[in-house]
Amino acid sequence: METKQVKSFTATRNACKVCAPLGAGVVFKGIEKSIPLLHGSQGCATYIRRYVISHFKEPMDIASSSFSESAAIFGGRDTLRIGLDTVIEQYNPLLIGIASTCLSETIGDDVPRILREYVKDRAPQKLPHLVHVATPSYKGTHMDGFHAAVKAVVASLAGGSGKCMSVNVFPGFISPADIRHLKEILSDFKLPFTLLPDYSETLDAPAWDGYQRMAAGGTPLDDIMTMGGAYASIEFGRTLQNAETASCILKKRFGVERHTLGMPVGIADTDRLFNLLETISCMRTPGKYTSERGRLIDSYFDAHKYVFGKKALVYGEEDFVIAMASFLAETGIIPVLCASGGESGQMAGYIHGAIPQLKGKIAVKEGVDFIGIAEQARALSPDIIIGNSKGYPLARELDVPLVRVGFPIHDRIGAQRILHIGYRGTQNLFDTITNSLIKSNQDKSPVGYMYM
């Protein structure tokens, strides 16, 4: 679709992305007794902690190798070694996830080598697993850091011992509530599984009965070690289809079958997940879920006129936007603008592929920032905005409802508990979106109806 030609800017203005180490930090929080350590300036860890804490409302301990000027000049080896010693002493973790930053990447620190030497020098001391992931902040977004960290964990830990007929699940960046739901689904299919990362408890923990250095939960390390013995890997995220991901490593090294699906939002994509689970488990979808599916369809029928032809603006991580766009289209909402700060180059193809009937009505924008989104949006006058908190200024300006989903949600409570996936998650999204549209009409009506 033709969109308004707007002036292009060299600068990024109100970015629709954050940097790679953040994604890696979230992944390492989703592994049993694991501590992320960012190899860079103190600020990287602190800013990322603040950003993530404001979303999850949870403690988020991320260590930093706290670069000084001399480390920047002479290399970060010594400061990283001290950092590792300190983290081990203070937390005694099972795993330390070392993510680089733009600083350590640019000065050319050979982190794998520093770690090898460290392990050698500390022998015979029993050390935590040290997993390194390269996350230069000048490359990609937080999602690239997220996927890279998952891949690094698998690459360095997964083994093939014991054919365990379980499934590996790489769900991508979804909410703790989503992860819990996914685990429930897998359990109902009686499938043993390894879900990586699993921050459903670590980043949405119950109130503590005492101080915990590392929150309970996370993907068990023993399970990660045997991922190569699994029957299949399921990975969410269409843009990952042609990428070298964690599941590719498992396929290459251990022959584990790889299935890449879209994030299961909406009926079509959730059906794909359930069909796959039926095949893998040799079991019919439990009645609980067919009922959820039936109720979801029933609600589509009940509400179709409130949403039909409404124009939505959707933004966020690419795979999230692709999933949301397909879901919205199946309800009759037109995602007139699908935008992301990511630049995989694949978003338009997947969105138009999933909903070819709307091709002329949808603008897909990659690598955009919020000022760019706003300029487009003003011309498109959407009825609803769907995405994270950072779209609030635009929603306020356009006086349209903002349905907060995804990450980050910094201006509401309960971001961890937003359910997006499965029939149940779709139901939650659909009800919320529909009611937001109804509310908007109701509020703007001079009559003040108290019935629909």
Add this chain to the structure above:
Amino acid sequence: MAILEQRQKQVYRKGKERFDMACDKASLSGSVSQRACVFCGSRVVLYPVSDALHLVHGPAGCASYTWDIRGALSSGTQQLHRLSFSTDLREKDVIYGGENKLYNALSELIDEYAPRAAFVYSTCIVGIIGDDVESVCKKVGMEKGIPVIAVQSEGFKGTKKDGYRAACEALAKLVGTGTSGNIPHLSLNILGDFNIAGETWIIKKYYERMGIRVVASITGDGRVDDIKNAHRASLNVVQCSGSMIHLAEMMKQKYGIPFLRVSYFGLEDMAKALYDVAEFFNDPVVMKKTAGLVREQVDAVYPRLLDYRAALGGRKAAIYVGGAFKAFSLIRALRLLGMETAMVGTQTGDRQDYQRMKELCDEGTVIVDDSNPVELAGFLVEKHVDILIGGVKERPIAYKLGIGFCDHNHERKIALAGFEGMINFAGEVYATVMSPVWKFKLRKPAAMPDDIYREPLFI
């Protein structure tokens, strides 16, 4: 609780030990410091200047994480401080240099937004790839006819305090370049108040009622033209111990403007700030007005504070904030509410600050420098506190443990400075300490493995 060996000298317990506190040093690698970096220090200080363009030269993250995250309000028509501009450096820029990108980004943004000045913040990799930011700034400044100032804020080049310093150096380039208007003798600049939730406006109103003109508020509700004229005021009044003292010192040296250090938090410190200023001008009319103002304000809030005190008396608090001056004020403000400070710490305090803190605190109080979540949680539990006063990063530690929390950092939306701010503060403390939700807290005395959990925790 085991404190890391290298950090043991950064923790002091009043009473038992000889005071020999270590501070003012780089964070221990791996310790999960609550501090940020040099860039953060600069960004914090300059952020509220609302008619200046703030361009972060580096990858997108540094600008993203600081997009509109502070409650610094501006009365200006231009609200550029609430936007986030980044050169969003990519791999090829890192290899070939980012100067062209910076030049283009800067030129286009100035054309589009017509700022009165521009600040260009260097981030870590800019210092490494060796972009000549100064010369790009100079060139664009000449072409566009506005001050374009390079802020040397590479994250690794020191601590947050060095970032404050870099920001002061940047501001010093503006100060002294303005000449407009008549400025009376009874005039001052407000330094180091960031107009969080409109606090500068409260303070400004007090000064105006005392008959004193505020020339520039640097940087809360700051405006480039005011800052340019700041050298023409008679006095600099500096709040926030760390951030702006360097600018005050530079202005003293260059323009002979004396400065006073104050705090606007709590009744005692607020009143003292106004009296100190009045005394400086040594003008009977100002003094009379000041006395009247303080009396009126204290009379208005004191009876209400007594009500809070009746409810809160005997409760215990922990404080972990950026600068020491705020901590001093909080200790006194809590005391006014009948509360004891059982733990107090800062990110950036110096030796003198901690010495003073020690004198201010009760026996047994834990004083800590550049702490981390493990220590903070340990002290909260050990001291059985009812409330932690800190910032967003500290909040979940308190809540997870079933302890109240008051945000005293830059994200808050409630004014806590001034006399009326003290009432707000008391209300905030009351709302969290007296909440009925804590009766559900799960912490029980028996099941704790560490020695810090020995004593019963239910109060």
